[in-house]
Amino acid sequence: MKQTCAHLDQVRDVKPRTPDGCEECLKMGSWWVHLRLCLACGHVGCCDQSPNKHATKHYHGSHHAIIRSLEPGEDWGWCYVDELMMEPAPTPARR
Secondary structure, three states, rough: OOOOOOOOOHOOOOOOOOOOOOOOHHOOOOOOEEEEEEEEOOOOOEEEOOOOOHHHHHHHOOOOEEEEEOOOOOOOOOEEEOOOOEOOOOOOOOO
């Protein structure tokens, strides 16, 4: 049975708030490995392989469940709550 994400209603048509990198790492002068985009608000955070794990920290602080990869050529999303990988990444529901 295929599992589905119960949080797709959080997905918005967002633009990266900091297209040049991880929002917090840019402020603190740190570095990152890969970038993730919060699909609820546009926060750009670094991945869990990065020293500061800002994408996951953003989830814990905001409860915004779904991110997508901001890496070129990648089209996948992740739901923190359901622990579910989605390929391709989810897009906002048409209203």
